[in-house]
Amino acid sequence: MEPDEERAAAELRRVNAEADKLVAEADKLEAEEQHLLRSVVKDVWMIGLAVFAAGLAALQFAEQVGSL
Numbered sequence: 871m872e873p874d875e876e877r878a879a880a881e882l883r884r885v886n887a888e889a890d891k892l893v894a895e896a897d898k899l900e901a902e903e904q905h906l907l908r909s910v911v912k913d914v915w916m917i918g919l920a921v922f923a924a925g926l927a928a929l930q931f932a933e934q935v936g937s938l
Contacts, residue, residue: 871879
């Protein structure tokens with residue numbers, strides 16, 4: 871192999887290695903994104919339940935105050 875070809879091959883290997891690192895990093899970020907999305911959905915669900923419970927408590931309080 872000629873020197874120019876060797877340099878080009880070495881550069882290609884370097885670029886491929888960097889691309890592999892970027893793919894691995896993208897996979898990690900995608901997994902983290904999925905984890906955060908599940909966490910947000912869980913938090914929204916819990917907030918919804920809390921609002922529902924507060925609404926029920928307010929209705930119960932209104933019934934008790936109204937019957938006094």
